Amino acid sequence: xxxxTFFGCFGALRxxxxxxxxxxxxxxxxxxxxxxxxxxxxxxxxxVLERTEQLMKKAIVRYRDDMDLENVIDFIQKKxxxxxxxxxxxxxxxxxxxxxxxxxxxxACGVPFSCCKRNKTETVFNTMCxxxxxxxxxxxxxxxxxxxxxxxxxxxxxxxxxRLVGGMTIGLLCLELCMICLASAQLSRIKKINKKKELxxxxxxxxxxx
Numbered sequence: 758x759x760x761x762t763f764f765g766c767f768g769a770l771r772x773x774x775x776x777x778x779x780x781x782x783x784x785x786x787x788x789x790x791x792x793x794x795x796x797x798x799x800x801x802x803x804x805v806l807e808r809t810e811q812l813m814k815k816a817i818v819r820y821r822d823d824m825d826l827e828n829v830i831d832f833i834q835k836k837x838x839x840x841x842x843x844x845x846x847x848x849x850x851x852x853x854x855x856x857x858x859x860x861x862x863x864x865a866c867g868v869p870f871s872c873c874k875r876n877k878t879e880t881v882f883n884t885m886c887x888x889x890x891x892x893x894x895x896x897x898x899x900x901x902x903x904x905x906x907x908x909x910x911x912x913x914x915x916x917x918x919x920r921l922v923g924g925m926t927i928g929l930l931c932l933e934l935c936m937i938c939l940a941s942a943q944l945s946r947i948k949k950i951n952k953k954k955e956l957x958x959x960x961x962x963x964x965x966x967x
Contacts, residue, residue: 765940772947781940788933795926810908813842814850820869821853831871837914839907840872845898846891847906848872856891866891872902 761783768776798805820827834840841847848854848868856866868887875882890898898904915922 765936768940769943772943772950774944774947777940777944777947781937781944784933784937784940788930788937791926791930791933806908806912810842813908814847817842817847817851820851831869833907833911834869834871834903837907837910838874838903839905839910840868840903841906842908843906845872845902845904845906849891854891864888868902874901874903 761780764776764783765780767773768780816826816830820830845868849856852860853862853864854867854869855862860866864887866889867885868890870882870884870886872890873883873886887902890902895904
């Protein structure tokens with residue numbers, strides 16, 4: 758995104774037609790892709806949901822291997838007060854939390870701390886609060902951790918805040934369209950300036966010949 762912005766700014770400052778054309782072309786491609794993705798997402802919502810579920814399950818498998826991914830998952834689980842994709846039992850698919858007798862990990866049969874319910878009176882948070890929760894029944898586990906999966910909570914949040922999400926999307930599309938129009942206007946201005954320069958140059962050369 759920084760590179761695209763550089764093309765636009767530098768092209769406008771230097772009146773570089775090539776950079777402005779590249780800037781508006783990239784923005785137009787992004788604009789069309791977003792509209793296409795939105796339409797396809799609406800038409801094939803079940804397929805999108807299925808693919809999202811697959812990606813989330815893959816992310817659980819890679820938890821602890823990728824620090825950035827780990828932080829994202831922890832943020833989502835804390836924000837939406839959820840655990841796993843469909844339920845807290847999904848953490849069985851991660852090697853560190855796998856509920857097997859042969860698993861030497863201290864976190865075996867547990868869930869990440871981001872699944873835990875925090876007590877407002879707590880001064881020090883216990884990061885091992887999810888210990889052995891996978892081996893518990895739901896009624897017992899829900900006392901300490903969130904047992905509902907994140908997928909349902911995210912979908913519910915999306916439906917609840919449909920106007921907000923729609924408004925932000927439309928706002929972003931309008932901003933992109935505005936940038937494309939400004940780049941086109943600047944290109945038109947550069948063409949006019951270049952034409953004027955060419956006419957002046959022709960007039961000067963004609964006068965010199967006379």
